[in-house]
Amino acid sequence: MEPHEPHADLDAPRALPALDPRSILIFREVGRTGSLTGAAQVLGWTQPAVSQHVRRLEAAAGVPLLAREGRGVVVTDAGRALLRHADALAAALHDAEHELADHAHLRAGRVRIASFPSASATIAARAVSDLAERFPGIDLRLEQLEPPEALRALEEGACDIAIVFEYDDGHVSVPADADRTPLAVDPLQIVLPPGHPLTARAEIRLDDLADEQWVTGCISCRRHLLTSTSAAGFTPDIRHSTDDYVVVQALVATRMAVAVLPSLALRASRNPDVTVHPLADHAPRRVSAITRRSARSVPSVGAALAAIQRAAQALDAH
Amino acid sequence: MEPHEPHADLDAPRALPALDPRSILIFREVGRTGSLTGAAQVLGWTQPAVSQHVRRLEAAAGVPLLAREGRGVVVTDAGRALLRHADALAAALHDAEHELADHAHLRAGRVRIASFPSASATIAARAVSDLAERFPGIDLRLEQLEPPEALRALEEGACDIAIVFEYDDGHVSVPADADRTPLAVDPLQIVLPPGHPLTARAEIRLDDLADEQWVTGCISCRRHLLTSTSAAGFTPDIRHSTDDYVVVQALVATRMAVAVLPSLALRASRNPDVTVHPLADHAPRRVSAITRRSARSVPSVGAALAAIQRAAQALDAH
DNA sequence: GAGAAACCAAAGCACCGCTAATGAATGGGG
DNA sequence: CCCCATTCATTAGCGGTGCTTTGGTTTCTC
Numbered sequence: 302m303e304p305h306e307p308h309a310d311l312d313a314p315r316a317l318p319a320l321d322p323r324s325i326l327i328f329r330e331v332g333r334t335g336s337l338t339g340a341a342q343v344l345g346w347t348q349p350a351v352s353q354h355v356r357r358l359e360a361a362a363g364v365p366l367l368a369r370e371g372r373g374v375v376v377t378d379a380g381r382a383l384l385r386h387a388d389a390l391a392a393a394l395h396d397a398e399h400e401l402a403d404h405a406h407l408r409a410g411r412v413r414i415a416s417f418p419s420a421s422a423t424i425a426a427r428a429v430s431d432l433a434e435r436f437p438g439i440d441l442r443l444e445q446l447e448p449p450e451a452l453r454a455l456e457e458g459a460c461d462i463a464i465v466f467e468y469d470d471g472h473v474s475v476p477a478d479a480d481r482t483p484l485a486v487d488p489l490q491i492v493l494p495p496g497h498p499l500t501a502r503a504e505i506r507l508d509d510l511a512d513e514q515w516v517t518g519c520i521s522c523r524r525h526l527l528t529s530t531s532a533a534g535f536t537p538d539i540r541h542s543t544d545d546y547v548v549v550q551a552l553v554a555t556r557m558a559v560a561v562l563p564s565l566a567l568r569a570s571r572n573p574d575v576t577v578h579p580l581a582d583h584a585p586r587r588v589s590a591i592t593r594r595s596a597r598s599v600p601s602v603g604a605a606l607a608a609i610q611r612a613a614q615a616l617d618a619h
Numbered sequence: 620m621e622p623h624e625p626h627a628d629l630d631a632p633r634a635l636p637a638l639d640p641r642s643i644l645i646f647r648e649v650g651r652t653g654s655l656t657g658a659a660q661v662l663g664w665t666q667p668a669v670s671q672h673v674r675r676l677e678a679a680a681g682v683p684l685l686a687r688e689g690r691g692v693v694v695t696d697a698g699r700a701l702l703r704h705a706d707a708l709a710a711a712l713h714d715a716e717h718e719l720a721d722h723a724h725l726r727a728g729r730v731r732i733a734s735f736p737s738a739s740a741t742i743a744a745r746a747v748s749d750l751a752e753r754f755p756g757i758d759l760r761l762e763q764l765e766p767p768e769a770l771r772a773l774e775e776g777a778c779d780i781a782i783v784f785e786y787d788d789g790h791v792s793v794p795a796d797a798d799r800t801p802l803a804v805d806p807l808q809i810v811l812p813p814g815h816p817l818t819a820r821a822e823i824r825l826d827d828l829a830d831e832q833w834v835t836g837c838i839s840c841r842r843h844l845l846t847s848t849s850a851a852g853f854t855p856d857i858r859h860s861t862d863d864y865v866v867v868q869a870l871v872a873t874r875m876a877v878a879v880l881p882s883l884a885l886r887a888s889r890n891p892d893v894t895v896h897p898l899a900d901h902a903p904r905r906v907s908a909i910t911r912r913s914a915r916s917v918p919s920v921g922a923a924l925a926a927i928q929r930a931a932q933a934l935d936a937h
Numbered sequence: 938g939a940g941a942a943a944c945c946a947a948a949g950c951a952c953c954g955c956t957a958a959t960g961a962a963t964g965g966g967g
Numbered sequence: 968c969c970c971c972a973t974t975c976a977t978t979a980g981c982g983g984t985g986c987t988t989t990g991g992t993t994t995c996t997c
Contacts, residue, residue, distance in 0.1 A: 316644075316648060316661050316662055317641065317644060317645075317662065318644070318712045318713070318716055319716060320712065320715060320716055320719070321641070322640035322641060322644075322708070322712060323635065323639070323640060323641065325712075325715065326634075326635060326636070326640075327635075330634055336943070336944090337943075337944065338942080338943060338944080343634050344634055344635065346986070346987090347986070347987060347988080348943080348944070348945095349944085349945080349946085349986080349987075349988085350985070350986050350987075352944070352945070352946095353985070353986080354985090356945095357985095362716075362719040362720075362722075362723060363719070363720075363723035363918070364719055364722045364723045364917065364918060365913065365916050365917055368911070368913035368914065369913050369943095369944070369945085370796070370911075370913065370994095371796060371943085371944090371993060371994045371995080372942060372943050372944080372993070372994045372995060373942090373943060373944080373994090374943085374944080375776070377917060378722070378728060378729050378917075378919075379719055379722040379723075379728075379917070382715075382718045382719065382722065382727075383715055383718070383719060386711050386712075386714055386715035386718065387715070389707075389711040389714075390640070390708060390711040390712060390715070393704050393707040393708040393711055394636045394638065394640060394643075394704075394708060395636070396704055396707075397638060397643065397700075397701055397704035397705070397708070398636055398637060398638055398680075400697075400700045400701070400704065401638070401680040401681070401682055401697055401700065401701060402680075402681075404680075404682045404696070404697040404700065405680060405681035405682045405697075406681075409700075410696060410697075411696050458693070477689075477962095477963090478688070478689060478962095478963095593686070593688075595683065595686035595687050595688065596686065598683050599682065599683055599695060599696075599697070600681070600682060654974070654975090655974075655975065656973080656974060656975080664955070664956090665955070665956055665957080666974080666975070666976095667955080667956075667957085667975085667976080667977080667978095668954075668955050668956075670975065670976070670977095671954075671955080672954090674976095687974095687975070687976085688963095689962065689963045689964080689974085689975095690962075690963045690964060690973060690974050690975080691963090691973090691974060691975080692974085692975075795993095795994090796993090796994095
């Protein structure tokens with residue numbers, strides 16, 4: 302009666318099993334074919350190679366796995382026991398390979414996209430429907446977040462792709478290990494009520510609207526408007542404020558105010574009772590997709606990014 | 620849409636998985652510790668070794684498993700999927716190791732012993748009870764077979780140890796790849812009814828019994844008796860025949876016949892109404908255990924063989 | 938009894954896989 | 968705010984694993 306197992310040297314910090322799983326799989330082929338030579342042929346190896354694997358297994362196990370019976374071999378009781386576990390092992394391995402292949406070939410995966418409202422309704426919506434049709438297995442999640450919150454989510458690992466916009470004077474801080482993919486240049490438009498005197502003008506400048514009452518959009522847009530009007534030499538009379546571009550247009554349509562809206566918002570929803578005019582001499586906002594650098598090589602994220610780019614280009618071509 | 624998987628080259632006859640199971644187990648440690656360095660410490664390796672394993676896995680899978688996040692790494696979705704399967708894999712491996720260790724340390728296994736009657740009642744019975752006590756996990760099976768049938772069972776793989784006897788003129792054919800373990804020298808005894816005239820003699824020879832009526836044992840014993848009496852110059856008057864040594868002694872006790880029985884049979888069961896006398900000038904039968912050569916290294920068979928040897932020696936020492 | 942088939946044994950060698958050393962990037966602490 | 972500690976990537980190098988080759992033994996078959 303031995304006090305303890307002679308093979309279990311606990312001083313060495315190894316965690317790998319004494320039985321080489323590869324050898325077990327090879328032994329499984331021996332069990333399937335019933336001979337070392339047969340297994341070698343299946344594996345595309347020579348017979349001694351297989352023989353050595355079995356020998357190593359037997360040395361590690363301390364039990365004969367094969368009984369050499371003259372010509373040929375017979376699996377022992379212990380060998381049969383190992384073969385049962387070998388099936389479980391092969392199954393686990395097979396399942397693992399398939400699940401990873403699913404991820405690699407876009408039959409599985411998850412992409413969490415964060416986007417601001419007007420891009421959600423345009424670029425993201427198209428991209429998501431495109432992806433869902435092409436790759437039904439991918440778990441797509443779209444969350445509506447303004448750029449700063451989207452980037453924070455990206456940094457926290459709460460999303461994979463952040464669709465954001467920024468003005469040239471933008472305060473958007475992109476994480477250090479992130480990549481920016483330009484999606485679109487989104488010029489600003491002046492939105493006027495029908496019959497407004499300026500609608501006849503070929504070109505409208507910001508200071509043409511110095512005496513109007515205003516409705517502004519989201520915080521960034523409002524801040525940018527203030528910067529721009531300040532540069533133009535006046536302070537706008539802001540009467541209403543909402544981040545909902547449908548509401549902005551409704552207010553304009555009812556002649557309560559004028560507004561500046563990005564083209565993208567107007568593509569998302571256009572009130573027929575307003576007129577839209579290019580804003581001369583004014584830098585557009587830039588729309589881009591931000592991803593963590595390490596996420597780009599994830600197939601599902603890469604495919605989603607490509608779909609977002611396609612959607613943006615399709616939108617650009619009217 | 621691709622017509623088929625680019626990685627599945629069916630022309631090559633390989634059956635081994637693209638994902639090295641060892642690497643998967645290493646990656647499992649990465650998942651457990653949360654870092655490459657931590658896994659390396661657990662494994663007793665350097666960090667680049669672990670890093671290379673993960674890199675190889677990622678190349679084989681076509682999916683990143685870790686996201687390199689500045690200092691440290693984070694497991695990706697695909698990595699988490701792999702870790703789930705890695706647990707199943709490790710469990711299968713763990714179970715396999717334990718079951719083989721059970722076989723190696725005699726906590727599991729099977730031994731099928733074939734033995735002739737008088738050895739079953741003596742040597743085999745003691746050995747089996749000894750083994751059952753020492754190693755409760757071993758599945759012990761004893762079958763009663765005369766030597767020729769026992770050897771045939773051994774050859775067919777229907778038993779692991781055959782306990783047989785043979786006379787010097789024995790016709791027992793031992794298989795080519797079998798080992799013989801001598802167990803005992805089993806002298807023959809003359810069995811006489813109480814009060815028989817010869818019981819007073821110091822030494823009895825076979826031809827002293829030429830005029831008696833006989834009862835014989837099993838076929839081999841009967842054949843050997845005929846050979847011996849022929850050499851002694853007479854033909855015995857055989858009136859009764861049975862392979863049951865209890866019956867033989869009963870017939871002798873009722874003065875129906877005399878008999879020759881091996882000592883082992885008399886050790887197994889001794890009728891108090893008979894007297895037993897050494898048979899001078901007569902070769903004993905030899906009792907031995909036969910095993911296939913390949914079976915001797917099977918722990919349970921080896922332990923059983925040792926127990927049988929111990930039982931035979933204990934019996935020999937009265 | 939000769940040949941074929943299957944396995945074992947030993948030697949050789951290529952390549953796998955680990956180590957060592959270095960560099961880069963990040964995050965925490967004085 | 969700078970510096971140091973920590974973590975991972977990269978490269979070169981080399982030792983040992985593991986496969987092949989060759990030859991031999993045993994057994995089954997014709």
